[in-house]
Each structure stands twice: as C-alpha cells, then as structure tokens.
Amino acid sequence: MTVTRTPQKTAIVWTSFKNQDGVKAANLLRRTGAKVEVREVGTGKWKKSDVAAAVPGYTTLPQVVVDDAVVGDLAAVKAHPDLGARLKKPAMDKAAIAAKSLENLTNLENNRLEAAAARSAASSLAIRGRQNHPTTEQTTAAAARAETAKAARAAHTEARVARVLAARG
Numbered sequence: 001m002t003v004t005r006t007p008q009k010t011a012i013v014w015t016s017f018k019n020q021d022g023v024k025a026a027n028l029l030r031r032t033g034a035k036v037e038v039r040e041v042g043t044g045k046w047k048k049s050d051v052a053a054a055v056p057g058y059t060t061l062p063q064v065v066v067d068d069a070v071v072g073d074l075a076a077v078k079a080h081p082d083l084g085a086r087l088k089k090p091a092m093d094k095a096a097i098a099a100k101s102l103e104n105l106t107n108l109e110n111n112r113l114e115a116a117a118a119r120s121a122a123s124s125l126a127i128r129g130r131q132n133h134p135t136t137e138q139t140t141a142a143a144a145r146a147e148t149a150k151a152a153r154a155a156h157t158e159a160r161v162a163r164v165l166a167a168r169g
Helices: 020-031 048-054 074-079 083-087 094-128 136-168
Strands: 010-016 035-041 063-066 069-072
Touching: 010 020, 010 048, 020 035, 020 063, 020 074, 035 048, 048 063, 063 074, 069 074, 094 136
Parallel strands: 010 035
Antiparallel strands: 010 063, 063 069
C-alpha cells in the first residue's frame, strides 16, 4: 500500500512589530500544518521595500504569502478556500453538545472527588505517622481503591451520558 502525503505548505507572514493580526495569521497557518516564517518589517533585517517587492500594491500589514502566492491579510487567510476550510471545526448537534457538557461536568466532579480522596488519604497517613513512608501493603491497597473508584466513576459517567442521549433521542 502506498501512502500519498500532501506537500507541506510554506507561508511567509509580513508583519510589523507586535502586530496582533500578524500573530493570529501565523498561528492560524501553523494550525493548517504550514511551515510559517514571520518577517517583521522595521526591526532591522526587513524593510518596507522588501514587502513591496514580495506583495505588490500592499496597503496594510500583515500580508501573507503561501507557496509564492499572495493571500492577503488575516481576513483573507480565514476566507481562503483551501486554508480556511482546514480551520473550521465540525459542527456539533444539540445532543452532542449536551453530552459533551455533561461529560465535562462529570469529569470536573470526578477530579474534585479524586483530589478530596487524595487529601483524605494523606491526612489519615499523617495521623498514623506514615505520610512519608507508607508500607507496601498500604500503597497496594490505595492503588486498588483508586482503580475501583475510577472504574465506578467511569460507569456512572457512561450511564449519565446514555440517559441524556436517550432522553434527547
């Protein structure tokens, strides 16, 4: 089986020092998988004449050039048919949004419970005077309790998500 890879795009972002649109354009291009070079005009190495040679008729910065083709400014990068399509996240339906919200809330609650259990275990070990040196049996038992609790929380989360999806169904 032969795997064909699309060639990596190379992009040059002409911008001025600390231009936020230039930073955003560079970050968006990196998200598409392009190799990005940021050229800051007026900081020594690059001049306005260099931008004028690369992007004829430019009026504002940033200016983006991808594979030797002038794209334009930040808005043009977002609207570009090839680059912009890679930036859009797939839309989620209402049931998926509800399930994701429920999953996030459940994960938050599980993390809070795990932290509380860890604090409780640490305080009980401190009371017994073994906080820094738990025995092997204590460590094994704590790991087993943590795995059991984790499995129970996962089952609980799956059941809650299934109930929500069934209710929306």
